[in-house]
Amino acid sequence: MTIYDVAKECGVSIATVSRVLNGSGRVSSKTKEKVLAVMKKQNYQPNPFARGLGLDSMKMIGVICTDVSDAFYAKAVSLIEEYSRQIDWNVLLTCTGHGKEEKYKFVEFLLNKHIDALIIIGTPFVHKKDLYHFEKLGSRIPIIMINSYMELPNVYGIICDEAAAVQDAVDKLQQQGCNSIAYFYDSLTYSGRQKLTGYRAGIKKYHLNAKCELEYKVEKSFEQMNTLIKKLLAEKVFFDALVTSEDILAIAAQKILLQENRTMPIIGCNNSILAQCSTPALSSIDNRLDILCKAAIEVLTKLMNNETVPTKMLFTANLVERESFQAK
Amino acid sequence: MTIYDVAKECGVSIATVSRVLNGSGRVSSKTKEKVLAVMKKQNYQPNPFARGLGLDSMKMIGVICTDVSDAFYAKAVSLIEEYSRQIDWNVLLTCTGHGKEEKYKFVEFLLNKHIDALIIIGTPFVHKKDLYHFEKLGSRIPIIMINSYMELPNVYGIICDEAAAVQDAVDKLQQQGCNSIAYFYDSLTYSGRQKLTGYRAGIKKYHLNAKCELEYKVEKSFEQMNTLIKKLLAEKVFFDALVTSEDILAIAAQKILLQENRTMPIIGCNNSILAQCSTPALSSIDNRLDILCKAAIEVLTKLMNNETVPTKMLFTANLVERESFQAK
DNA sequence: CTGAAAGCGCTAACAG
DNA sequence: CTGTTAGCGCTTTCAG
Numbered sequence: 001m002t003i004y005d006v007a008k009e010c011g012v013s014i015a016t017v018s019r020v021l022n023g024s025g026r027v028s029s030k031t032k033e034k035v036l037a038v039m040k041k042q043n044y045q046p047n048p049f050a051r052g053l054g055l056d057s058m059k060m061i062g063v064i065c066t067d068v069s070d071a072f073y074a075k076a077v078s079l080i081e082e083y084s085r086q087i088d089w090n091v092l093l094t095c096t097g098h099g100k101e102e103k104y105k106f107v108e109f110l111l112n113k114h115i116d117a118l119i120i121i122g123t124p125f126v127h128k129k130d131l132y133h134f135e136k137l138g139s140r141i142p143i144i145m146i147n148s149y150m151e152l153p154n155v156y157g158i159i160c161d162e163a164a165a166v167q168d169a170v171d172k173l174q175q176q177g178c179n180s181i182a183y184f185y186d187s188l189t190y191s192g193r194q195k196l197t198g199y200r201a202g203i204k205k206y207h208l209n210a211k212c213e214l215e216y217k218v219e220k221s222f223e224q225m226n227t228l229i230k231k232l233l234a235e236k237v238f239f240d241a242l243v244t245s246e247d248i249l250a251i252a253a254q255k256i257l258l259q260e261n262r263t264m265p266i267i268g269c270n271n272s273i274l275a276q277c278s279t280p281a282l283s284s285i286d287n288r289l290d291i292l293c294k295a296a297i298e299v300l301t302k303l304m305n306n307e308t309v310p311t312k313m314l315f316t317a318n319l320v321e322r323e324s325f326q327a328k
Numbered sequence: 329m330t331i332y333d334v335a336k337e338c339g340v341s342i343a344t345v346s347r348v349l350n351g352s353g354r355v356s357s358k359t360k361e362k363v364l365a366v367m368k369k370q371n372y373q374p375n376p377f378a379r380g381l382g383l384d385s386m387k388m389i390g391v392i393c394t395d396v397s398d399a400f401y402a403k404a405v406s407l408i409e410e411y412s413r414q415i416d417w418n419v420l421l422t423c424t425g426h427g428k429e430e431k432y433k434f435v436e437f438l439l440n441k442h443i444d445a446l447i448i449i450g451t452p453f454v455h456k457k458d459l460y461h462f463e464k465l466g467s468r469i470p471i472i473m474i475n476s477y478m479e480l481p482n483v484y485g486i487i488c489d490e491a492a493a494v495q496d497a498v499d500k501l502q503q504q505g506c507n508s509i510a511y512f513y514d515s516l517t518y519s520g521r522q523k524l525t526g527y528r529a530g531i532k533k534y535h536l537n538a539k540c541e542l543e544y545k546v547e548k549s550f551e552q553m554n555t556l557i558k559k560l561l562a563e564k565v566f567f568d569a570l571v572t573s574e575d576i577l578a579i580a581a582q583k584i585l586l587q588e589n590r591t592m593p594i595i596g597c598n599n600s601i602l603a604q605c606s607t608p609a610l611s612s613i614d615n616r617l618d619i620l621c622k623a624a625i626e627v628l629t630k631l632m633n634n635e636t637v638p639t640k641m642l643f644t645a646n647l648v649e650r651e652s653f654q655a656k
Numbered sequence: 657c658t659g660a661a662a663g664c665g666c667t668a669a670c671a672g
Numbered sequence: 673c674t675g676t677t678a679g680c681g682c683t684t685t686c687a688g
Contacts, residue, residue: 055680
């Protein structure tokens with residue numbers, strides 16, 4: 001079933017059919033109805049490749065992140081897919097994994113399909129080289145970065161102000177009497193750097209000369225964090241509260257501390273499903289993926305309509321307080 | 329940069345360029361090298377839409393599930409994307425959500441992009457009507473169902489034998505002395521029915537006349553399960569072990585029981601990240617998504633090469649025993 | 657082994 | 673308002 005078949009059955013030209021298909025150009029309502037009727041009856045679906053060839057677009061948006069099996073990215077992809085679908089755009093997904101190879105090849109994999117826009121979740125790209133690639137890419141299609149940013153033409157950052165949130169959390173803990181707040185983080189992505197900055201700012205605010213000597217970098221894994229915490233306890237390192245860049249780190253710590261019968265306020269990040277499942281329920285900084293992703297699609301929509309949009313949008317995070325916050 | 333530009337620069341016809349592009353037809357190694365060199369130099373990428381139009385394929389596979397933000401589906405999508413990419417296929421993702429609407433429209437959303445195959449994870453489709461749709465669809469492209477199945481032409485099921493696994497778990501618990509094993513499940517998807525069957529078989533095996541009176545259906549949510557467990561405890565319903573169709577149900581139960589200072593063996597399903605984060609660490613039935621997804625892509629690959637593949641493949645699940653198994 | 661040319665199905669001037 | 677026609681960039685006969 002092609003546009004020719006429809007045209008023939010309607011007794012009109014393919015141009016007319018194309019017009020009603022695209023709502024472009026005036027068509028008498030009478031012929032329009034006839035065409036629509038035939039289309040419906042024959043369940044006609046225009047060939048997307050032919051259409052793509054003509055319009056140079058198949059209404060597909062590329063989404064890239066390091067790993068969808070991670071709860072955070074999964075949530076983001078889920079939201080992006082949903083909002084995209086609502087405006088009739090398909091999502092082409094690619095994950096880079098955590099490997100060290102040239103990450104840009106993953107973008108090219110998507111680009112080979114002539115996507116209309118690229119959404120990058122988090123910070124899969126860290127090499128200087130990537131910057132150059134994105135600069136070139138930006139001249140073709142818009143690039144939206146969720147919780148990350150590069151200052152380049154046609155690149156738009158949708159960011160959650162995690163620095164402020166972490167600082168705020170540290171503030172609250174200090175007001176509660178904690179004065180040895182440890183911070184555990186797994187990576188220095190854009191978001192990771194923000195959080196670390198927030199932590200340091202929070203500490204500094206109270207102890208003007210304090211060094212941030214309770215910062216620990218650890219792999220994002222339950223086991224690794226377990227090991228680290230055990231080690232610190234063995235070494236009698238003192239801390240009376242704990243903030244982590246990821247819920248899973250917080251939870252690993254919680255578990256050990258529970259075993260040792262020590263309790264203290266613990267705050268995670270991402271407000272993932274893990275937070276509510278943990279014992280005690282984990283307080284967590286919610287970086288508002290729902291809002292970020294919705295904003296991303298809105299930006300995209302506006303760009304397609306040639307409307308102006310801010311190159312960077314900052315949203316406030318939200319500390320969700322649960323049992324682990326008051327823990328003494 | 330089109331095929332014409334490459335042809336011109338090489339001093340050959342576009343047909344020749346096309347031939348080296350596709351490895352179709354004999355081309356003298358000399359011209360072949362020249363063409364390849366120019367392609368590389370110009371970083372020529374064939375237009376996917378034009379190619380799609382000619383070949384009626386853009387090497388895209390549709391993946392559909394109810395909700396990628398769910399850890400189980402996220403893992404599956406992640407694996408499928410990875411394996412697909414390795415054979416140079418892109419993944420077009422769509423989620424149906426849990427709504428009650430006509431689910432087939434989500435498939436059509438994918439179909440409108442002329443995907444080459446469809447992978448369905450789990451059981452997003454339950455209506456009789458869908459069967460008819462898939463029958464028709466099967467005549468166009470292969471349909472792979474992961475942990476689900478419909479007996480239709482060109483539909484292939486890749487399934488984990490969760491019935492056996494749950495039955496086995498119940499067996500073990502009974503051997504351990506438990507005789508009031510409760511089962512909590514959230515849905516009667518294909519996989520859900522299998523697990524329930526397994527539970528019943530396990531119970532029957534020991535108590536020939538036993539009715540399965542400790543079966544509870546509950547929404548897949550931490551809160552709902554919490555409520556249910558509290559209610560059962562309040563009603564003094566007796567059970568001395570617990571199996572659930574989803575890790576999160578097990579974890580919700582664990583948490584309440586821990587608060588009440590009651591411990592008993594608990595076994596979940598899916599072996600998600602939640603399992604290891606829980607206290608005590610949750611034993612869980614691993615349904616081998618890695619193997620299922622790899623098999624799915626292998627089936628697809630073979631189908632593309634017109635090789636014969638089984639319409640249904642069954643893999644053995646794997647009980648991962650952790651602290652919660654021995655809990656007394 | 658290579659080139660000419662006819663599609664693939666649709667869009668968008670352009671002409672009426 | 674509608675039809676004719678020339679692309680879009682690539683694949684694939686069919687000749688040579």
